[in-house]
Amino acid sequence: MIERYARKEMTEIWSAATKYRIWFEIEAHGCDALAELGVIPKSAAKNIWDKGGSAEFDVAKIDEIEREVKHDVIAFLTHLAEFIGEDARFVHQGFTSSDILDTTLSVQLARATDLLLVGMDRVLTALEKRAKEHKHTITIGRSHGIHAEPTTFGVKLARFHAEFARGRARLVQAREEIAVCAISGAIGTFANIDPKVEEHVAEKMGLAIEPVSSQIIPRDRHAAFFAALGVIASSIENVAVEIRHLQRTEVLEAEEFFSKGQKGSSAMPHKRNPVLTENLSGLARLVRMAVVPAMENVALWHERDISHSSVERGIGPDSTVHLDFALHRLAGVIENLVVYPEKMKSNMDRLGGLHNSQRFLLALTQAGEQRESAYRLVQRNAMKVWEMFRTQGNAGEGAFLNLILSDQDVMALLSEDQVRAMFDDEYHLKHVDTIFARVF
Amino acid sequence: MIERYARKEMTEIWSAATKYRIWFEIEAHGCDALAELGVIPKSAAKNIWDKGGSAEFDVAKIDEIEREVKHDVIAFLTHLAEFIGEDARFVHQGFTSSDILDTTLSVQLARATDLLLVGMDRVLTALEKRAKEHKHTITIGRSHGIHAEPTTFGVKLARFHAEFARGRARLVQAREEIAVCAISGAIGTFANIDPKVEEHVAEKMGLAIEPVSSQIIPRDRHAAFFAALGVIASSIENVAVEIRHLQRTEVLEAEEFFSKGQKGSSAMPHKRNPVLTENLSGLARLVRMAVVPAMENVALWHERDISHSSVERGIGPDSTVHLDFALHRLAGVIENLVVYPEKMKSNMDRLGGLHNSQRFLLALTQAGEQRESAYRLVQRNAMKVWEMFRTQGNAGEGAFLNLILSDQDVMALLSEDQVRAMFDDEYHLKHVDTIFARVF
């Protein structure tokens, strides 16, 4: 985990202190259930909560014990016994380590998801706000990096909103996949522990029960979880790449907020770089890289092997921490994005109205021309405008219109009024309301 | 796509003939909607269905045209015009190529998913049947490849059933993600095409509408789709690895069906190898490898670039075809799996009852012994049995019992009856019904 890309709220979920606290709670709830079943004395269960609930576990000490016994849960239980005294022997009865470890991971991933949902919501809110602000801010749509036809900046953002809303739904789904509890004992047969213990702990920890565990919770759940994060990370990259493009010098239709005192480059004082969104592109790769190992973790040997564990010690915290950071960074970028509507307009207009080429194609077709020849008619004019733009940097206002008006073959098919009417940009935006109504 | 790992039903979905048929249907449904809106004559729409609906498209000819015009959809439309005649100019009005291509991909992926669901159901049925057949077939559960405690072979299969049931639910979800239609024209603004056309085509093709497309359907949908396939592939690998383990010479608790006339090895006539499940392990890797590129496809430039296309030409057919094949191969393996219950029992028994070690640990703890010293008491006897097993290949019946009975420290805490009662294997299986009730 890279501290630079971490928020405290999320890293705390993954701290040793939090982990031991969850371990304790699972054990103590388990004792309650065991006491209820008459397996251990009720007084012991109470004592465990009383003495353990207020205990400050000493992480360093647990580490030290672990180095000796080479087993983390046993190390913790040994430490716990120091607080609880003799009743400690009732703790963990019929449990196996995985009951604790896997259920704890579920709790951590569920809590992490709750935080991620906060981040998603912040992104969604920012996208909605800016989308509505720029609902009618006309800008050229680009396919293949080439000017195509107009759209609005608000529509771009609405599109991202819809994408993040899908991501949010997937995250809710992923939380459901992962928020499960398994207290089923060795090999998952409940031989030494009543299924009622699992039910009780699950309820108290806010989890569903795992229908069939095999000492561990099946790893297809985790694979699906990390895959969901990977898709969201890819959506973050999608927005990031858009902004990076908009900020590039020749486009400059929007810029990341650049604060006073900020330096874009140690060497070149004129620079303002889209470093936040470039960073998001990188963070997306980091989150995505957890997906394949999480899938490789699914096929464990027989009832379980522990090869998944080291992987999850890495990707568990790393993916959630970095995605959480990325979501808030992205939200900040969107909230503060400096947008230049005039630049959007002027960039579009430098092509002299060329973005209406399809309208002519359609009009000529409807005027009875075959598609092929209509295409040639429009293309021969369009390419001239394109060359004017390329050589002069600006085709000039009305460039396409003027060429069309002087093309006898076109004018034989269309009236001047028809032609002039085709340079109304509002035409392209007439369904913006429709689109917004579908999203918001 | 590797033909050897392909079923005809699935490859046909990806054939050129199927593709062009879907292209035609989308265009023709589009014409109906345009006619209804009064954009084109109703007679034209009818004519298009009449002449195009019965047309046998010539794939080679379309390829030839494409080599000239370097555009696949234009090549198709040119070919289509040969059938339809003059009315061909009304086809594709206001459409952009992506409207056709992306919606077609949606149809193909949705149909592919329907086939995959058939495969999943066959796997689920096979797992359920064999699980119930072996509900009480006792076998040792293994963690870390080491004998742990008994379970049943049916429980193993029930666990896989639950895993595939989750995979099925994800697949249904993935189908929903992907079954969307976009007929929104260049840049997705509906400038030259009424949203009603999209609605009509979507309904006719059995798809939902894409709320905001940007000429293309957003690729987070496809990323989520291929990720879902990747997780299922990993679950296939999970079952495959289990069977490969069970068939290895020293275990030999189950075998893939080996037909008459089959040869395990060209060189060694004694061999029967688990080649089907090894093959499934490999196929899982093939399906999984599509996940990351599908995620890399999400961040396209501005409204769209076409970098995703070549990737999807590969992974679209390959992942669905290979997963489909793998599901049916897996189902066949499970249906025909030769299971050796006596071998399961005898393998377990070779450790002389050692699988009851935890019960002693718990009994000693409940008899008042501290966990630590109870552990040592059991471990010292257990390790002796283990050595007997290791050196002699079989610890012998009652090995663990006899050692316990002659351990004074243990016997000071437990009565002989208590000790003897701990070698009842049914103890371990008492919750098999509970588990089955959760799954089936």
Place this chain on the structure above:
Amino acid sequence: MIERYARKEMTEIWSAATKYRIWFEIEAHGCDALAELGVIPKSAAKNIWDKGGSAEFDVAKIDEIEREVKHDVIAFLTHLAEFIGEDARFVHQGFTSSDILDTTLSVQLARATDLLLVGMDRVLTALEKRAKEHKHTITIGRSHGIHAEPTTFGVKLARFHAEFARGRARLVQAREEIAVCAISGAIGTFANIDPKVEEHVAEKMGLAIEPVSSQIIPRDRHAAFFAALGVIASSIENVAVEIRHLQRTEVLEAEEFFSKGQKGSSAMPHKRNPVLTENLSGLARLVRMAVVPAMENVALWHERDISHSSVERGIGPDSTVHLDFALHRLAGVIENLVVYPEKMKSNMDRLGGLHNSQRFLLALTQAGEQRESAYRLVQRNAMKVWEMFRTQGNAGEGAFLNLILSDQDVMALLSEDQVRAMFDDEYHLKHVDTIFARVF
């Protein structure tokens, strides 16, 4: 393998006909060695060459036999026997299937690499030619997509040349890794086959011998091979992304060659899209996706399992075929790239000389100013020019110079002559020769 992205020379390496021809050669060379060792009659070895060497193997028939015996090598040997007659029993003596399969894969990968090297060389030649052509074509260097300082288009291409030269060296290395022969029999112990057979076949097939095979050639070799392809694919993507950027409307400093009759968009006749380089971006992902499964193939069970095989049936042909295609497509793009030097110059100049900001920073520092305050002095002028550029699309010639000249604080430190001298673009290019000398 996607036929659309395949060249015949490469696909032929992977055809069934080629495969069986290589199988035959390995077997026949093996027979020669066995005959030399006196294991089989020399007449048999001669007969095998005579009758098998001219045989036209019937792929469909072999497939049919395989469906029965479920073993590809046995199916081939059965078919081969039809040509050779009784002496067929001397074929494959002491061999195991993997001896044939793995050595064949080595031959195919080695030949594929030879073709890839041809492609690399074509790319290198094209890069060198165009680099030298544009050695002095000034263009703005961009970091973070933002104008930084001038470089030349030739330097960009020289950089790519150096990168591909490294890729070529890695490919030569990868060929060495993979061009190995194993004829070591079951489990690789040479129990039934003399190591001299391996030596003979290796020499005849142009391979090195595998020091220790375990029935199969160790898969770390293949993993390293596919990783080398993956890095080259990433370098292809690197060049592709550069060209896609240069072609985007607002930049338009270079364009993929656009032939007569070509259509950029079925809907918008004005469009010329960088579809080849976008395609290369996608192909890069396809080639790269083989890397992880190839690594997953390394850890096989004991002496071998066959899980790697299905993976390699996919990635073997796919990765080499697509990379081969991509290299030639890239070479074509570079060879035919339409470069607009004036556009490069005018794009640069639209920022009014701002690219010299660092020179001022350095000059002020050398004039005794602290770095911090020098930075502020330059930045305050630079940002004004930047705003002029942003709002007007062109800061105007001399914009930065004029501002500097009227900044009293700067002029207190530098003379007017010093200031004016800092707008000489040749300053930035003075080491182009140095760089070229390092590369070519």
Place this chain on the structure above:
Amino acid sequence: MIERYARKEMTEIWSAATKYRIWFEIEAHGCDALAELGVIPKSAAKNIWDKGGSAEFDVAKIDEIEREVKHDVIAFLTHLAEFIGEDARFVHQGFTSSDILDTTLSVQLARATDLLLVGMDRVLTALEKRAKEHKHTITIGRSHGIHAEPTTFGVKLARFHAEFARGRARLVQAREEIAVCAISGAIGTFANIDPKVEEHVAEKMGLAIEPVSSQIIPRDRHAAFFAALGVIASSIENVAVEIRHLQRTEVLEAEEFFSKGQKGSSAMPHKRNPVLTENLSGLARLVRMAVVPAMENVALWHERDISHSSVERGIGPDSTVHLDFALHRLAGVIENLVVYPEKMKSNMDRLGGLHNSQRFLLALTQAGEQRESAYRLVQRNAMKVWEMFRTQGNAGEGAFLNLILSDQDVMALLSEDQVRAMFDDEYHLKHVDTIFARVF
């Protein structure tokens, strides 16, 4: 980076303190070169070494400055100035941040590689020692997890040795790829910095010069580097999987060393689990997951973007630290591996000599039998033995021999002496010397 899987020697390479020390050295060596060229005063260069060389940089303070200026190198330079005073203005002249950052990363990766080579050598030494120790320890070779023919445990280890020797060679290669210095200024044109500075710094830091940098060192180098680590990680997994198999209860031919006081399971006192090698399987996935993002980093925008940076902040330390740890863990496992030669022998013998089936096949062929019918003759006897083994757990000594002797069809072709001679296990091992001579 997961501390639990980290060795101090490696983590120190990635500490902030080390990083700043390297930054300082690069800057100071650069000043020496600049002074030599007469760009800055020699006294300044000396002063910088004097005051900076002994400085204890305050990491927290640099962090604090960075939070304000949002630029890490500027933050460091500001802090450095506190030590150096006025001469600080001569530091970093003509440098750009990437000159420092990228060259530092090269130094760190080169040093990390040196440590990895130590780890590789420890593994190689352990493998060689144990291979020679067990050169003649007979064990069954297994393909598909099924008994095939005998080999020796030493041959297994020799194979791994050869694999790691290849990995070592790749690592040396990877070090060469990565050990490069770039001090080429903004955009890599040397406009403001003489190439002699780069040469000087490179030499002093033990690096080669980068022929063409573009402000940054091209990322194909890093991609190749991380790919090399990924292949080595896969080889680690390969050995780990072998050992995990050998330790599984039914095989138990070798075990990880299990120390006094160690607990295999908190619940089941009888367990000794191969947790170290399972852990290595997981660590392999962690190292491997860096490969794809490192490849995604290659295609940066124009001369550079900074998306690679966050990725490398993660994978740079993580991959080298975890691989380093894994190598030492693996070496320890091999050094201390408890091997059971008698168990290897008895496991093999439980199949009653079946591992000689191929010898019979060959003998029958050489006795004139057609391959097909020879195969059937052997297989029918072999399968009987197999069933005896399966049902009784042990086919019994001489089981295969006895069946063959009573098979009239076989005995019609072979003499009893011939048959009996085929049960000499030394036959299988006669080329062990050959194999060892190829490796050691």
